[in-house]
Structure formats: C-alpha cells, structure tokens
Amino acid sequence: MxxxxxxxxxxxxxxxxxxxxxxxxxxxxxxxxxxxxxxxxxxxxxxxxxxxxxxxxxxxxxxxxxxxVTEGLTELDANGAATPALAASWRQENDRTWLFTLREATFQDGSEVTPAAVAAALTHATQAKPAPAALSGVTLTAKADGATGVRITTENPDPVLPLRLSSPALAVLSTKAYDTKGEVDPVGTATxxxxxxxxxxxxxxxxxxxxxxxxxxxxxxxxxxxxxxxxxxxxxxxxxxxxxxxxxxxxxxxxxxxKATREATATTRTTSLLLNTGKGPFKDAALRAAARQAVDTSTLAKDVYEGYADAGAGIYGPAVTWAEGRRSEPVGRAEPGKPKGTRITLATYDNRPELPEVAQVLKQQLDKAGFDVTLEVREYSRLESDALAGRFDAFVLARNTLVDTGDPVSVLASDYTCDGGYNIAQLCDKDVDRAVAKAEKAVDTGERQEASMAAEARVLGTDAVVPLIHQRVITGVGTSVSGALLDPYERTLVGIGTRR
Missing domain, CATH: 3.40.190.10 (Periplasmic binding protein-like II)
Incomplete structure (x- = not known):
C-alpha cells in the first residue's frame, strides 16, 4: 500500500x-x-x-x-507496419531472400550510404556479442547488389524481415563506427x-x-x-x-x-514479475504458481499507477489491439505449492519510479503468502548484467513487447526461449520453444498473430512470467514545444519537426 x-x-x-x-x-x-x-x-x-x-x-x-540519431532500413508506422527509411523500397525474391533498394543519403561523417556500407553494418550486427534481440533465432547475410541494392538472405524463411530491420538495434552506421575489437561508436557516424x-x-x-x-x-x-x-x-x-x-x-x-504539459500515451509496454526458472526456489513450478496466485494486479493498476495502467492480462496489452480477441487460457500450469517461509530475492530498478513501489507491494503480497522476501533496488545499468545472469529469484521488469522488431513473436523468442538473448526468467521449456518456432514460421499476418497467442498461452502456463500491468507512459512536454513524437512503441521522441 x-x-x-x-x-x-x-x-x-x-x-x-x-x-x-x-x-x-x-x-x-x-x-x-x-x-x-x-x-x-x-x-x-x-x-x-x-x-x-x-x-x-x-x-x-x-x-x-x-x-x-540513428535509423535502419525500415521503420514502423502507426499501425505497426514496416515503412521505408534508408531503404526506399523492397521486394521478396523468394522465401529466404529480399532485395532492398536504398535511397540517396549520407552518413553524418560525410560519406555516402552505399550498399557496401549497409551490408557491412548489418554484418557487424550479426557478429555482435550478445546478439541484438531483433536477431534472436535468426541468421542472415547481407551483400551489396549494384549501385543501390542490398540483398539479404536468411538461413530460414523470415516473413517479417522488413519489420525486423526496423529494430533500433539494427541501425546503419558508417564504416568509421566499427573498430577491429568489435566496439561501435555512434558519435558522428549515423544517418x-x-x-x-x-x-x-x-x-x-x-x-x-x-x-x-x-x-x-x-x-x-x-x-x-x-x-x-x-x-x-x-x-x-x-x-x-x-x-x-x-x-x-x-x-x-x-x-x-x-495538464497542458503532460501527455499520456497508451503503449505496448507491460510490467511483469519474472521468476527465475533456472535455479533457486522458483525452479520449482509449484512455487512459481504460488507466487502467481499471491499477486493482486488490480491493486497495482489502481493504487500504484493511479489509473494510468490496466491490470495485466497477458504478455501483450490493450495497445496491441488484435491480441484481446485471440487470448486463450494458459496451458500446463502447475498446482500452487506451499512457500513455507521460502527465502527469495526480488529485484527491480528505479529509473521508472513506479517499479520500486510495485516491488514493495509485491513483497507484501508474497510475504503474506508465506515467502520471505528480500527486496533489492538499483539503477538499471547497474542491475541488468546480474538480471541476465540469473542472480535474482524474481525481477520486476517494464518491457515494451514490440520495441525490438514490431513483430509479436520476437519478444517471445528473445525473452522466453532457451536461446533467447534477454531471457531474465532463464526459461528453457521444449513446449514453449516449439510453440514459438511455429509462430516464427507463420507467413500470413492473421496466422502469425494466432500462433503468437498460442505461444503466449504456453509461456504463461510455465508461470515464468506474471503480467502485472499494461502501462500508459506519461511524457512531459513544455508548452512552447511542438512536434514531439509520442508513439506506442517508444522508439521516437524528437524528429525534424520537433521545436520550441
């Protein structure tokens, strides 16, 4: 409270x-x-x-x-579809190959945006350690094709490649940005x-x-x-x-x-409780079920977020309008066990000020259910590596579910599969991996959405994640400012028309 x-x-x-x-x-x-x-x-x-x-x-x-500062070959429009950015157009040559045609542009260091430079930038991204979340489970090669073309081939069919290339993590930088040690410097090298x-x-x-x-x-x-x-x-x-x-x-x-200086935007951001399935107490599915059962999400939406949020319904929230009618019951949930004083460490970060308060409420709820909770709060940059290494039993995370690619399958692959690059829950479940793989293969938009929801049901069935709230983000905009870019994917804020 x-x-x-x-x-x-x-x-x-x-x-x-x-x-x-x-x-x-x-x-x-x-x-x-x-x-x-x-x-x-x-x-x-x-x-x-x-x-x-x-x-x-x-x-x-x-x-x-x-x-x-940075751009990729494509970007997302208001409806979540891929639209031209550095690529003026593209076409699919076969199920694994796409040809992107570049527009005339220059890098900020004065060099031209050429097919060779773009191919090199994408190749560097594929070699990054860890891999960008947008490339989770995807192997691609990029090669220059003539004066304006970049041909991208994926190891397996990737029907949403144009969406994937809109990811902020696949931005195109000039050759000067990359050194031989794998370091990347965006200062003066973007587009x-x-x-x-x-x-x-x-x-x-x-x-x-x-x-x-x-x-x-x-x-x-x-x-x-x-x-x-x-x-x-x-x-x-x-x-x-x-x-x-x-x-x-x-x-x-x-x-x-x-009132004139605050803008509330419905976003695709969901705040969730992630439970460490790889080691510690929550390796036990029954204890994960007990933790999920102990959480009252309506309290969080009403009291902590003061009406600027909706109670958690799933991995995808109300801003993902197609998800609501397709949601099904979680598959394979375990029966809740008895905590009996089980000690757990719950962590979160304070960059989003509501999160420590969310964590405090969760601590009270979990303590009441029989857990013995130690709460740890740090600034995000000092917490991320420990979270990804599985050093906490539970973690409160605010995650934009479509930020990496705009594709609903991508967050499932990166956050909840054995090879996921952002798998804080340390989840490795063969049924989940199969469901996500099936969704990744779907070509038709409707089929892909249906498969995503089936995979969501599998993920929720493991109780590795407990969706808490779906957030509306508040941005402070001065009365003298016009043209601020507020979008549900939280990829933009300042553009060419932003001024005061």
Whole structure:
C-alpha cells in the first residue's frame, strides 16, 4: 500500500531537487555550435543513463532513435507496419531472400550510404556479442547488389524481415563506427537528423543538427541531453522550465504538472514479475504458481499507477489491439505449492519510479503468502548484467513487447526461449520453444498473430512470467514545444519537426 501522506511530500521534494537540476541544463537555449539560430536548441531529460556506452545493439539503441540519431532500413508506422527509411523500397525474391533498394543519403561523417556500407553494418550486427534481440533465432547475410541494392538472405524463411530491420538495434552506421575489437561508436557516424557530437559518460550528451539529412533539415538546431534517473527531478525540471521534454514522468508526479504539459500515451509496454526458472526456489513450478496466485494486479493498476495502467492480462496489452480477441487460457500450469517461509530475492530498478513501489507491494503480497522476501533496488545499468545472469529469484521488469522488431513473436523468442538473448526468467521449456518456432514460421499476418497467442498461452502456463500491468507512459512536454513524437512503441521522441 502507498504511504497515506506521500502527496504532502511532493512539493518539498520538488523544491529540494530543483537546485540540483538548475545547473544541468545551463546550456539549454544557447546558440548552436556555429553561433546561429540562438534559442532553438531542445533540452531533453531522459530516464535511462547509457548502460552500454550507447552501443546500438542493446538497450541503448532506443535512446539513439528517440533522439533522432540513428535509423535502419525500415521503420514502423502507426499501425505497426514496416515503412521505408534508408531503404526506399523492397521486394521478396523468394522465401529466404529480399532485395532492398536504398535511397540517396549520407552518413553524418560525410560519406555516402552505399550498399557496401549497409551490408557491412548489418554484418557487424550479426557478429555482435550478445546478439541484438531483433536477431534472436535468426541468421542472415547481407551483400551489396549494384549501385543501390542490398540483398539479404536468411538461413530460414523470415516473413517479417522488413519489420525486423526496423529494430533500433539494427541501425546503419558508417564504416568509421566499427573498430577491429568489435566496439561501435555512434558519435558522428549515423544517418539521422541529429548528430551525436559529445557524450559525457552516463550523465549528458550533446547533439547538433545534421543539415544534410535526407529527410530535410530539422527545425531545432540541436539537443542538449541530460540522463536523469530520478523521476521527481525530471518532473521538477519540466515544471521549472529547465527542460523542454522529459520522458517517463512518474505517475506520482503527474498531478504536479500543468495538464497542458503532460501527455499520456497508451503503449505496448507491460510490467511483469519474472521468476527465475533456472535455479533457486522458483525452479520449482509449484512455487512459481504460488507466487502467481499471491499477486493482486488490480491493486497495482489502481493504487500504484493511479489509473494510468490496466491490470495485466497477458504478455501483450490493450495497445496491441488484435491480441484481446485471440487470448486463450494458459496451458500446463502447475498446482500452487506451499512457500513455507521460502527465502527469495526480488529485484527491480528505479529509473521508472513506479517499479520500486510495485516491488514493495509485491513483497507484501508474497510475504503474506508465506515467502520471505528480500527486496533489492538499483539503477538499471547497474542491475541488468546480474538480471541476465540469473542472480535474482524474481525481477520486476517494464518491457515494451514490440520495441525490438514490431513483430509479436520476437519478444517471445528473445525473452522466453532457451536461446533467447534477454531471457531474465532463464526459461528453457521444449513446449514453449516449439510453440514459438511455429509462430516464427507463420507467413500470413492473421496466422502469425494466432500462433503468437498460442505461444503466449504456453509461456504463461510455465508461470515464468506474471503480467502485472499494461502501462500508459506519461511524457512531459513544455508548452512552447511542438512536434514531439509520442508513439506506442517508444522508439521516437524528437524528429525534424520537433521545436520550441
């Protein structure tokens, strides 16, 4: 339950944190690097500090697309379909081969976007360790074809390859971005409307407008970014005009912002409780069932998220409109066992401020059911490696289910299969793997959706994941800002028309 007097503390906390942010955005509203267009830079507060030095292959990849730095061959439209980006068009030659035709574009280092450069960039992605989530279970090769073509061949038929190539983790960078040790540097080597010019560790970054962007010149001359993990501080910065855009405003802070400055967007993000099936107490399916039975999701949606969420129904939430009518009962669930004081470690991160409160409520519910819960909360970048290594018994994760590819099967493959690259639940179940493999082979859209839901039922039947809530994300948008890009996939925030 929430502390009854929490709301009385908000104004005081905001006042205490305002001086901390005052110096963070001192450069906001200053001239661009060449001394022109004074006052047209954007000041942005992001919730997640870089976890991997802004590598395009992991969680940092969406930071780069949200800031308009990187692009892939395709992108997603409002309906989740693949549309042209660096590729002007494409066609399928056979069930394993596609030919993509490039548009005229240049990299931010001045070199041309050529078929050879694109093929090299995609080849580097296939060799990354760990592999990008968008390539989970997929082997592809890319080769230049003439002056404008890139031919991509997959080892097995991949009917959603154009969707897959929209992934932020498959962004195309120039040859200068890649070194012989496998490191990737996106500074000045991408293709988007904004050029990353300086990264100050995990605290800040500077971007300037890339005037030769193929899609036209951006209206803002640049972006000054601060990575502010504290949600109260992000809200305070927006309220006191230290920042123009602030992502992931905490639910608890929404009421402190003027209604005109908060935008709630239904997203494909689901917050779930992941249970470690590989080792520890939750290797026992009966104890996983007991944990699932102990959780009251309606309390979380109503009290913790204050109406900015829906109670968890499955891996896919209401924003995935086709899923609701196709959902079936979980398959193969075990009977709940008796916890009898079983000790477990429950972990989460505080970049999304609601998550520690969710975890605290879960701790109370699980303790009441007979578990002995130790709660651990850290900043995400200091937690991810331990979570992926299976060092926690349970983990509260907010996951955008369509962020990696836009394909519903991809999140199942990456998060819940034996070879999945983001398998925090450590799940390895032959029935789940078979169901996901069947979904991956489906070509027709309707068949693929049906197969995805059948695979979801198998995943939920293992109790490796307990869907908690489906979130509406609140973005702080200053009254002087126009053209902010808010989408359910959370891939975009700033584009060529974003300005103040």
């Amino acid at each position: 929430r502390p009854r007097h929490r709301h009385r503390l908000r104004p005081l906390l905001a006042l205490l944190l305002s001086p901390v942010l005052a110096g963070c955005f001192a450069s906001g509203g200053t001239d661009s690097a060449d001394g022109t267009d004074a006052g047209s830079r954007l000041r942005v507060a992001l919730a997640f500090p870089p976890a991997e030095n802004l590598s395009p292959y992991g969680a940092d990849s969406t930071t780069l697309t949200r800031l308009g 988007g409307p904004f050029k990353l010019t300086k990264v100050m560790g995990a605290t800040a970054a500077t971007l300037d407008r890339y005037d030769d962007y193929w899609g036209g010149r951006a209206q803002a001359t640049g972006i000054d970014v601060k990575f502010v993990a504290d949600g109260i501080a992000r809200a305070s910065a927006l309220r006191t005009d230290q920042v123009d855009l602030a992502e992931a405003i905490p639910v608890a802070q929404a009421a402190t912002l003027d």
